[in-house]
Amino acid sequence: MKALRFLLAAALVATASFATAKELSLAYFMGPKHPMNAAVFTPFAEKLAELSGGALTVQQYPGGALNSVPPKQYAILLDGVADIVFTLPGYTGDVFPMTQVVGLPGVCDSASACTTALLNARDVLEKEYDAKLLAIWANAPPVLITKDKPVRTLEDLQGLKVRVTNKSDLPIVESLGASAVAQPVNVINQNLTNGVIDAIAIGPSAIGSFKLQEPANYITTWFPGSGSAFVLLMNKDLYASLSDEEKGWVDAAADASLSEAGGAFYDKAATRGLKIAAEAGVEMIDLSDEEQARWQATIAETLDGVKASTAGSMTVSEIMALMAGQ
Numbered sequence: 001m002k003a004l005r006f007l008l009a010a011a012l013v014a015t016a017s018f019a020t021a022k023e024l025s026l027a028y029f030m031g032p033k034h035p036m037n038a039a040v041f042t043p044f045a046e047k048l049a050e051l052s053g054g055a056l057t058v059q060q061y062p063g064g065a066l067n068s069v070p071p072k073q074y075a076i077l078l079d080g081v082a083d084i085v086f087t088l089p090g091y092t093g094d095v096f097p098m099t100q101v102v103g104l105p106g107v108c109d110s111a112s113a114c115t116t117a118l119l120n121a122r123d124v125l126e127k128e129y130d131a132k133l134l135a136i137w138a139n140a141p142p143v144l145i146t147k148d149k150p151v152r153t154l155e156d157l158q159g160l161k162v163r164v165t166n167k168s169d170l171p172i173v174e175s176l177g178a179s180a181v182a183q184p185v186n187v188i189n190q191n192l193t194n195g196v197i198d199a200i201a202i203g204p205s206a207i208g209s210f211k212l213q214e215p216a217n218y219i220t221t222w223f224p225g226s227g228s229a230f231v232l233l234m235n236k237d238l239y240a241s242l243s244d245e246e247k248g249w250v251d252a253a254a255d256a257s258l259s260e261a262g263g264a265f266y267d268k269a270a271t272r273g274l275k276i277a278a279e280a281g282v283e284m285i286d287l288s289d290e291e292q293a294r295w296q297a298t299i300a301e302t303l304d305g306v307k308a309s310t311a312g313s314m315t316v317s318e319i320m321a322l323m324a325g326q
Contacts, residue, residue: 022246023057024238027066027082029073029186034209037062039265040135040232040258041086048253056249058084070184077131077235084134084234090166091184097311099125099229100168101319102138105296105303107226108323111203111270114138114227115263117323119256124322128312132234134254137262138227139203140270144220145212146199147192151220152285154294160198163188165228168306172224173201175302176295189215203228205266207273213280220285221274222292224299230262 026041028034037060045058067076073087074095089096090103099118101107108114115137118125126133144151144162151157158177164170166182173180178199183191185206191197193215200212201223207213232254239247278284287295307317314322 021055021057023059024083024234025061025066026058026084026086027061027073027076028086029064029068029070030062030209032060032062034062035265035269036086036230036262040137040262043261044134044232044253044258048249051249051252052246056246070186074131074233077233080235080237082235083238084232086230086232088165088185089229089231090168090182093167093182096125096128096229097168098128098314098319099136099231100166101311101316102229102323103166103168103226104306104316104320105172105224105226105299107320108138109141109226111138111140111205111227111266112260112263114141114229115259116325117226118229119259120325121319121322124314124319129231129233131236132239132250133231134234134250135232135258135262136229137259137266138229139205139266141203141227142201142223142225143204143274144199144201144223145192145207145216146218146220147195147215148217149198150218150283150285151199152287153291154298161196162199162201163191163197164201169201169225171302171306172299175299176224177298185210188212192216201225203266203270204273204277205269208269208276209273212273213277213282216277216282218283218285219274219277220287222287224295227266232258 049057066082071091073085074092076082077085089099093100102114102117108117118136118138160178162173162178162180163183164173164180170180188200189210189212192200309316311319
């Protein structure tokens, strides 16, 4: 009889534990072997499970399983299709103008520095997301990848159709005499191959991730700009529904070190991307200091105008100062 009572009690405990356990869905459009999984998604999931004793777990849905259109990642979060999503704010840059400031020339010079800039402004930036901001980080400043035409001088850039990550990049690139178009990253390899675009302005980490060394023949290793932002977001209604203890677990699993890990990864991936391209025979073009100065002088008036404009409730200049820690 005692054994029976023990078994019944154990079953009740197990049932109660199962009832309180929550599995959160995390959606991203890259494959499960993408390094961002190892750098950010899995560490978050493992730390959350550890802190909660298994009460909060994460089930990953990679490869577009819940959404195959990258610019719609934020929408599926709002609609409750996924509990947590990885996305690039630049895909819907009009919605996140303050975050896009991190991509402007002069903000930062490495992925880790750009991530620090975003974290400096995190409290302000989170207000433009209708979500719980779990992590925010950046890649390294862009390089220019071309197939048919090497870009060694400002004149070489004239008239080229350049793919950019964020809409906020458009005026800067066009002030250089190029034609700029924003495109999601999963189409750029094919578009450069087929001549839909002439060049890609992107952080060099993308070379390895999206095999951009295959269509590329030339890489200009400096291009005006800073890092592009990435975010890991949780549905705000879900976060609000959690107990104080559960929120504490989520917050601890998503502390600043999670974002910093993303930035550190992108610094390593940038070096790796350029190495992959060089080993594949892509010609590396390093602009001289004098040539870089010509490009910077050309964009100066446009950049001053952008700095004076507003993004959300602040001027771009004010946001840049916040990102600089001022």
